[in-house]
Amino acid sequence: MCGMSGGSSWNTRLRELAKEGLFKEGLQLYRQMLRSGDSPNAFSFPFALKACAALSLPLSGAQLHCHVVKTGCDPEPFVQTSLISMYCKCSLVENARRLFQQSPQSRRLTVCYNALIAGYSLNSQFSAALLLFRAMRRAGVMFNAITMLGLIPVCTVPLDLDFGMSLHACNVKCGVDADPSVGNCLLTMYVRCGSVDVARKLFDAMPEKGLITWNAMISGYAQNGLASHVLDLYHKMESVGMDPDPVTFVSVLSSCAHLGAQSVGRDIEWRILSRGFDFNPFLTNALINMYARCGNLARARMLFDEMPEKTLVSWTAILAGYGMHGQGETAVHLFNEMCGVGIQPDGAAFVSVLSACSHAGLTDKGLEYFSEMKRIYGINPGPEHYACVVDLLGRAGQLEEARELIYSMPVKPDGAVWGALLGACKIHRNVELAELAFERVVELEPTNVGYYVLLSNIYSEVENLEGVAKVRIMMRMRNLRKGPGCSYMELKKKVHLFLAGGRDHPQAKEIYSMLDGLEDLVKDSVGSKNKERRVEEVLAGTGVHSEKLAIAFGLLNTQPGTELVVIKNLRVCGDCHVFIKMVSKIVDRKIVVRDASRFHHFRNGVCSCNDYW
DNA sequence: ATAGGGTTAG
Structure with a gap:
């Protein structure tokens, strides 16, 4: 040498x-x-x-x-x-x-x-x-500035915000905040502490926005569930000529997944390919997740199969997709295969497989996984796992067991756990247990309108009108209002939003006449026995539900034979699934109404995206 | 020449 x-x-x-x-x-x-x-x-x-x-x-x-x-x-x-x-x-x-x-x-x-x-x-x-x-x-x-870059990330939850703001003030006093990295760091801190608006103000005030600044703000919106803001800001980024990188695309794809916006996602995939960013495992995982959540399991599976090194995240994304779309057996099979090739599941993987089991009615299988989770993998179940198992037992009609499980929890049950029990009570019309679950859930999430609506619907199903009134009064006392039911459907790279009874869609006239026609067809196909009452039931009180508008819109604007996917904010309000089932038969179309509770911008039953785009 | 930092998926 x-x-x-x-x-x-x-x-x-x-x-x-x-x-x-x-x-x-x-x-x-x-x-x-x-x-x-x-x-x-x-x-x-x-x-x-x-x-x-x-x-x-x-x-x-x-x-x-x-x-x-x-x-x-x-x-x-x-x-x-x-x-x-x-x-x-x-x-x-x-x-x-x-x-x-x-x-x-x-x-x-x-x-x-x-x-x-x-x-x-x-x-x-x-x-x-x-x-x-x-x-x-x-x-x-x-x-110096770099000291701050180490110290600021200490603030990660809303409780830390006061301290974070004092650091911000201190930085301004010393002029350290002029360093663009410190600005990015502060921006990220506000985002993590949930103060997205403050972060945006900081973002707008930053004189030199670098790629990392844009990425920090975009991922900040994504992490706080503001998917439509992500897409807006991404478009703005492109319009000012800032070139996105793989980090940007990860957040954008995650937001497409949350919105069910597959065609926007496809467009992003094309951009990824044209920039040579394929083979980036982060991006492939994000694409798998996007396609899987949007219901395009074939494309998701193809990307997954072609991936040379599948990580835990890749497996979780694809199996969650199958679970979400009712293919629980495939999800379970993939989970086992993953364990077989030596990848250790973590808490998130168990959430996916447990919820897959509960959606597919694989109660015993789910319970088996739940026990293996602690015994074999040494993972302590968190409230999110208990919520899945409560849902699993509840859907199977084992309401008592579900209640017992909640009482035996070593961690404090959160709103989702009691909410799962309440949801199960709706399916099995158990008013007494529903009241108990409602009391707990309302203590934990007093402003989540969805739960009030759920209980009210349970009362109305058993014709307990006093109960319905009780819930209404409670909501009024707490100054809560159920936002209008809303549904949306993606068509040609645009998301079309429908509010119950709304008329502001440009095609409102056609939609309403289409809906009238559909209702007539449905009425005609109801058998003659107890006809009046059955019609009422099937049409769910003859209200103009948002999902009915979305379906009418979809039938007007899509080719025969294509599947219609409607996403709806409150799984529990105004069930018109019988109506949908009948329409689907009459027009010979597959119509899927997906529950938006896992879509963050529908948190608390209120839709935060209020425009078409 | 050498050290310290900000954005990414389920």
């Missing part, structure tokens, strides 16, 4: 590899250097340590630590800082802390504090990060 002799050429090459992100190759080169008999020096270690951190190789990192000590480089602050950072990134925070504490005060430079503060924050040791920041200031060490 005559050409490589002398430490500096090794170091140059190491630096190049680190810059390119070729960490594996960097470590190989470091080992090659040792074999060739050259000694690493203080300029070699930071690169090699960075590689261990990036690849999360604590053993190699510790070995490097030995080399550092052997070569006497350990007092060097740069090397010290690299070691601290490496240990933090390998989740060995204790080692990092010890190194920091052992170093003399005089060698604790700003970067050294920065590395440990960021490390604490990365490992969710929030108070430790804060305390160290205070100690830093007491010691008179200057902080």
